[in-house]
Amino acid sequence: MKNILFIIIVGLLCTKASAEIIVNELLINEPEAYRNLEWIELYNSSNFAEDLNEYELFIDGDIVFLSPQIVMQPGEYIIICRKLFSENNQVAYEMWYGNNNGIWGDTSSERFCRQPLEADFSLINTHGNISLLKNNNTVSNFNWTNGGEDGISFERLNQYDSLFLPSIDVSGVTPGFINSITSVDFDLAIDSSWVINENDQFYLLANVSNKGLLPVEYSSLFVGTSTDTSAFASIPLLNSGEIYTVEFCLELPGYYADVVLNLSIDDRHTNNQYFMTVPGVSYPPVILSEILANPSGTLNSEWIELINISDSLISLDNWQIIDAVGNVMSLSGIIESNEYLVLVEDKFDFENYYNNLSSIIEPDSWTTLNNSSETIILVDNFGIISDNFEYENSFAENHSWSRDENNLAEKIWGQSVNSGGTPGCENELYPVQSNNTNIVTITPTHFSPPNNEFVSIVIQAVNVENYTARIYDKLGRVVKTFFEKQAFIPSEFNWDGLTDSGHKIPVGVYLFYFEAEGTKPIKKPIVITR
Amino acid sequence: MKYLLVIFLFCAVTLRGADYSYFSDEGLSGNIILSDMTAASCLSVSSLSNGKKILFQSGFNRKFDFEYFDNLYIASVYKNNKTTIGVGLAQFGKIDFYSEQILKLSASFAFNNKSFGINFSGVQFGFNDNYSNLRQTTIGISSLIKFNNFYIAEVIDDLISSRLTPYSLKPNVKFTTLSELMIKNNLSLLGRVTFEKNEKPIFSFAEIIKLNMLSNIYLSAITYPLKYGGGLSYKFNKLNIVYSFSYQEILGFSYSIAFDYTLLLRK
Numbered sequence: 001m002k003n004i005l006f007i008i009i010v011g012l013l014c015t016k017a018s019a020e021i022i023v024n025e026l027l028i029n030e031p032e033a034y035r036n037l038e039w040i041e042l043y044n045s046s047n048f049a050e051d052l053n054e055y056e057l058f059i060d061g062d063i064v065f066l067s068p069q070i071v072m073q074p075g076e077y078i079i080i081c082r083k084l085f086s087e088n089n090q091v092a093y094e095m096w097y098g099n100n101n102g103i104w105g106d107t108s109s110e111r112f113c114r115q116p117l118e119a120d121f122s123l124i125n126t127h128g129n130i131s132l133l134k135n136n137n138t139v140s141n142f143n144w145t146n147g148g149e150d151g152i153s154f155e156r157l158n159q160y161d162s163l164f165l166p167s168i169d170v171s172g173v174t175p176g177f178i179n180s181i182t183s184v185d186f187d188l189a190i191d192s193s194w195v196i197n198e199n200d201q202f203y204l205l206a207n208v209s210n211k212g213l214l215p216v217e218y219s220s221l222f223v224g225t226s227t228d229t230s231a232f233a234s235i236p237l238l239n240s241g242e243i244y245t246v247e248f249c250l251e252l253p254g255y256y257a258d259v260v261l262n263l264s265i266d267d268r269h270t271n272n273q274y275f276m277t278v279p280g281v282s283y284p285p286v287i288l289s290e291i292l293a294n295p296s297g298t299l300n301s302e303w304i305e306l307i308n309i310s311d312s313l314i315s316l317d318n319w320q321i322i323d324a325v326g327n328v329m330s331l332s333g334i335i336e337s338n339e340y341l342v343l344v345e346d347k348f349d350f351e352n353y354y355n356n357l358s359s360i361i362e363p364d365s366w367t368t369l370n371n372s373s374e375t376i377i378l379v380d381n382f383g384i385i386s387d388n389f390e391y392e393n394s395f396a397e398n399h400s401w402s403r404d405e406n407n408l409a410e411k412i413w414g415q416s417v418n419s420g421g422t423p424g425c426e427n428e429l430y431p432v433q434s435n436n437t438n439i440v441t442i443t444p445t446h447f448s449p450p451n452n453e454f455v456s457i458v459i460q461a462v463n464v465e466n467y468t469a470r471i472y473d474k475l476g477r478v479v480k481t482f483f484e485k486q487a488f489i490p491s492e493f494n495w496d497g498l499t500d501s502g503h504k505i506p507v508g509v510y511l512f513y514f515e516a517e518g519t520k521p522i523k524k525p526i527v528i529t530r
Numbered sequence: 531m532k533y534l535l536v537i538f539l540f541c542a543v544t545l546r547g548a549d550y551s552y553f554s555d556e557g558l559s560g561n562i563i564l565s566d567m568t569a570a571s572c573l574s575v576s577s578l579s580n581g582k583k584i585l586f587q588s589g590f591n592r593k594f595d596f597e598y599f600d601n602l603y604i605a606s607v608y609k610n611n612k613t614t615i616g617v618g619l620a621q622f623g624k625i626d627f628y629s630e631q632i633l634k635l636s637a638s639f640a641f642n643n644k645s646f647g648i649n650f651s652g653v654q655f656g657f658n659d660n661y662s663n664l665r666q667t668t669i670g671i672s673s674l675i676k677f678n679n680f681y682i683a684e685v686i687d688d689l690i691s692s693r694l695t696p697y698s699l700k701p702n703v704k705f706t707t708l709s710e711l712m713i714k715n716n717l718s719l720l721g722r723v724t725f726e727k728n729e730k731p732i733f734s735f736a737e738i739i740k741l742n743m744l745s746n747i748y749l750s751a752i753t754y755p756l757k758y759g760g761g762l763s764y765k766f767n768k769l770n771i772v773y774s775f776s777y778q779e780i781l782g783f784s785y786s787i788a789f790d791y792t793l794l795l796r797k
Contacts, residue, residue, distance in 0.1 A: 136559075183671060250556040384678075445627075445658075446658055446660060446661060449693075450697045450698075455742050470780075472594075472781060474593060474599050474622075475755070476593070476755040476757065476778050476781055477595060477729070477754065477755055478755070501728075503728055504696070504699055505698075505699075506699050506701060507655060507664065507694055508628070508630075509599070509623055509627075509628040509696060511594065511596055511598070511599070511781070513780065513781065521780075523594070523596050523781075525593075525596075525627065525628070527627070527628040527657060527658075529657050529661045530661075530666075530694070530695050530697070530698060
């Protein structure tokens with residue numbers, strides 16, 4: 001309401017001007033209090049070249065001295081800034097809107113208009129007036145009673161209408177370009193772009209809208225890195241005001257990739273480009289590794305362990321952990337390559353229970369993890385879901401949910417072998433299958449006990465109350481019992497070919513039987529060859 | 531007689547005894563019909579039946595619904611009054627993983643209400659490509675006595691056996707006592723007990739109910755491992771079809787189907 005009232009007041013105070021050099025845009029409320037970033041944009045709205053020396057610019061009644069002998073061509077913009085180049089690391093126009101190398105016009109972002117002019121002026125946020133006079137006649141005038149939002153410029157509606165309104169460009173300013181509030185015939189814009197993950201495949205989506213006055217067809221959206229265009233999509237006929245969502249499948253190298261989206265050239269350039277960081281094929285660099293949601297006994301602190309699986313240091317600033325109901329924990333700090341970082345609810349309590357552990361961080365706020373059903377989502381600083389884990393129960397006696405680090409792609413989680421888990425160390429776990437099926441792997445299937453050979457049996461089982469594993473001969477007699485309705489079992493164990501009573505057994509094929517309560521039993525053959 | 535003895539001695543060099551599964555493993559829980567003559571049973575137990583005939587039997591069984599325990603067999607017996615000669619071939623397991631190719635030969639001689647038999651069996655063990663085949667032979671003996679409607683037999687399997695390799699175990703000698711009591715003409719009760727070194731004794735019981743001249747029902751149980759069996763047979767002229775099954779609480783069902791064909795010869 002306040003903004004609307006302000007806009008109305010601003011509009012009423014503006015005077016209509018004829019088409020000559022006009023004040024077209026000005027940034028009063030500079031970004032981040034960098035006062036050197038205040039600037040004024042002039043525009044030659046006539047069909048003739050105009051000598052700027054014939055004009056006088058007043059700010060709050062004080063004249064602003066401009067460089068003489070500046071001739072503006074028809075349709076040309078010129079920027080008047082307080083400081084063009086940076087000195088002593090002070091923020092300046094070329095530093096903010098260019099490449100900060102002390103030279104104007106050597107990069108694409110600086111070539112859109114001639115070198116800005118420096119002048120001694122100040123635009124006061126609370127109120128002010130700017131006037132442009134030619135031959136003592138006011139040709140352009142703007143009064144303001146509020147400097148607007150931080151980094152958002154005021155733009156003139158068009159050359160015929162001197163109404164000034166806040167910029168609606170995504171960057172907040174359009175120095176050297178047609179104003180964002182000025183209607184043009186052909187104007188497709190990239191409104192927004194985001195990344196989604198479907199079945200471990202990332203897709204880049206972008207909303208393209210027609211902000212122009214006329215329908216646009218035969219346009220395209222290109223996506224690529226700064227040096228290469230890797231894909232493009234055709235945009236169907238869009239009428240004025242219509243929006244179309246474009247989707248790209250992302251397969252860029254590395255953990256992250258900086259991409260740029262470009263629309264086909266139209267009447268407004270400023271909304272045709274969109275920069276963003278997207279996940280690469282190696283993504284994510286940091287994942288969830290171990291979770292203890294149900295501390296008991298002398299341990300009272302919940303904790304979550306992360307691991308950096310990339311080959312470089314990762315800053316966790318602006319990363320987040322979000323639970324099933326949307327509670328957010330903000331993260332900070334760094335995590336070294338191939339190292340763990342343990343996020344703890346209470347650092348003091350954690351350190352009392354676990355001795356000699358480094359790489360511990362206590363976030364500013366901690367969201368209590370449910371002991372029953374819970375979802376933990378790790379979100380990176382770009383808002384991309386880096387990893388997530390969902391469990392239906394937690395374990396008693398300080399057993400953690402641990403991830404199989406030798407098989408990261410399969411996302412196998414299970415109960416930690418030892419009470420307390422392995423925060424800051426490699427995980428040891430009894431894998432638990434999440435899809436209600438058990439997997440038994442026996443290697444080798446053939447072996448010779450007299451030659452001191454044995455078989456290794458690896459079990460990935462669903463999480464249930466008890467497990468049974470036996471070996472039977474071909475008559476159905478029990479030869480060996482590994483577990484009999486046992487609550488916790490190792491994920492890997494060996495068989496040396498002996499019976500429970502230590503006797504050798506004859507050459508033959510034997511049946512390995514595994515049952516996790518309530519699931520379909522598994523039968524596998526094992527052959528004793530000698 | 532001398533001729534047969536030469537054959538057996540020759541076979542004993544190359545063959546090895548093995549568990550030879552019949553339909554009776556499932557439906558009769560290992561019991562064997564002593565009062566009648568079947569091709570497969572004659573390979574293990576002596577026969578007292580009279581007449582001159584040739585029997586054929588073939589069958590398939592899958593134990594515990596586990597394909598690695600599949601067994602396919604064919605057997606034939608020639609009976610000439612007091613002398614019975616049998617031969618059987620079987621394959622257990624899966625080729626290229628683990629298999630046993632079994633050959634079993636038997637001969638028995640009847641004297642009044644008694645008979646005595648000897649059997650030779652041999653097996654070739656096949657593995658995957660990483661292991662060479664092995665062979666083993668064994669010899670077993672049997673005897674059978676009949677008292678009115680009661681039959682009792684003693685079988686000693688793997689009495690003499692060779693080793694697969696110098697450090698392999700020899701098969702255990704197995705002592706099995708079988709019995710059958712015929713109650714009227716439509717009911718038989720069978721019993722069996724087997725002793726083997728390092729193993730619990732195994733007891734099993736079965737009954738055969740003759741529904742009519744063509745069909746029988748089998749019911750049975752065995753103690754170790756505890757299994758319950760059942761089956762049904764039906765005769766089409768000279769062809770007898772037997773379907774049987776057994777159930778073990780943990781490992782589940784085993785199935786068997788067998789075909790008997792009897793060819794009577796002129797006396």
